[in-house]
Amino acid sequence: MIEHDYEQGSEQWLAVRKGCITGSRFKDCRDKLKGGQPSKACIGYAMDTARERSGGKAPGKFQNAAMRTGTEQEPLARRAYERRTGNLVQEVGFFTTEDGLFGLSPDGLIDDVGVLEIKTMVSSDTLFTAVAEGDVSGYIDQCLGYLWLLGRQWVDLVLWVPDLEHMVIKRITRDEDAIEELESDLMAFARLVAEYEEKLRAALAANDEQAKQAA
Numbered sequence: 001m002i003e004h005d006y007e008q009g010s011e012q013w014l015a016v017r018k019g020c021i022t023g024s025r026f027k028d029c030r031d032k033l034k035g036g037q038p039s040k041a042c043i044g045y046a047m048d049t050a051r052e053r054s055g056g057k058a059p060g061k062f063q064n065a066a067m068r069t070g071t072e073q074e075p076l077a078r079r080a081y082e083r084r085t086g087n088l089v090q091e092v093g094f095f096t097t098e099d100g101l102f103g104l105s106p107d108g109l110i111d112d113v114g115v116l117e118i119k120t121m122v123s124s125d126t127l128f129t130a131v132a133e134g135d136v137s138g139y140i141d142q143c144l145g146y147l148w149l150l151g152r153q154w155v156d157l158v159l160w161v162p163d164l165e166h167m168v169i170k171r172i173t174r175d176e177d178a179i180e181e182l183e184s185d186l187m188a189f190a191r192l193v194a195e196y197e198e199k200l201r202a203a204l205a206a207n208d209e210q211a212k213q214a215a
Contacts, residue, residue, distance in 0.1 A: 001095045001097060001098075001104075001149060001150060002095065002096050002097075003094070003095050004016045004093050004094045004095070004096065005092075005093035006093060006094065008105075013094060016094060016096065017094060017103055018052045018057075019052040019053035019100065020049075020096060020101070020102060020103030021049060021101060021102050021103070021186065021189065021190060021193070022103045022104070022105070023102075023103070023104040023105065023106075023142045023145045023146065024142055025045055026144075026145045026182070026186065027141045027142065028041045028044075028045045029042060029045065029046075029141075029185065029186055029189040030042070030141060030182070030185045030186075030189070038192065042189070042192075046189065046192045046193045047196050049193045049196075050193050050194075050196035050197040050199075050200055051200065053193065053197050054197055054200050054201055054204070069120060073118075073120045073162050074107060074118050074120070076160075076162065077118045077120065077158055077160035077162075077167070078091075078116065078118065080160070080167055081116065081118075081156070081158050081169070084167065085156070085169070087110045087111075087114070087116075087156075088110070089107075089108035089109070089110055089116050090108055090109045090110070092109055095149070095150065101190055102145075102149060104145060104146060104149055104150065106146055106150070107158075109150075109152075110156070113152055113153040114152060114153065114154050114155070114156060115143075115146040115147070115152050115154070115155040116155075116156050116158065117142065117146070117155055117156070117157050117158065118158045118160055119139060119157065119158065119159055119160065120160045120161075120162065121159055121160065130168075131159055131161065131166070131168055136159070136170055139157055140172065141182060143155040143172045144172070144175075144178055144179055145182065145186075147172075147174050147179055148179045148182060148183055152174075153173065153174055154171050154172060154173045154174065155171070155172045156169050156170075156171055156172075157169070157170045157171075157172055
């Protein structure tokens with residue numbers, strides 16, 4: 001893995017992320033219909049990634065109030081985690097595989113074995129699902145991705161509820177079978193991206209050729 005130490009949101013940070021299959025979207029990469037076909041979310045993300053890998057720019061994600069709150073709360077949650085656990089967290093940049101295919105942006109690394117991932121419980125729906133009901137399935141693929149690509153042993157998934165001054169820490173440890181399944185699904189998704197990229201580049205080239213002939 002290659003670490004890119006750029007400020008989040010900067011032009012360099014955005015450039016290095018372009019065309020990467022990112023950890024926060026690993027869940028979408030694996031999303032399938034009942035028959036096993038890729039879901040609408042999966043196909044849409046594959047098309048966006050192919051567009052970026054072809055030199056284009058996928059539609060930007062609108063940063064809503066919940067996303068801004070999560071960004072603002074991250075350093076507070078990190079300090080609260082350090083106080084509770086005694087673990088010192090190393091802040092890091094954006095990691096990519098050498099081929100630029102996959103990218104990860106963990107909220108911190110702990111010694112040589114751990115990863116920190118913070119989720120701020122902004123919406124009440126998220127609060128009740130993750131904290132009250134204990135369902136963190138929506139975050140598991142991202143955490144497994146850290147373990148797979150960074151070679152770490154565990155992820156401390158922090159559910160941070162600032163208005164209630166409450167923190168839940170769920171430790172996710174290596175599960176080689178689950179990581180192998182994740183890798184298989186993500187490589188299948190990467191092939192889907194490659195198919196869309198090839199299709200798009202071929203269409204662009206054909207249209208360019210037609211324009212030259214018509215000129």
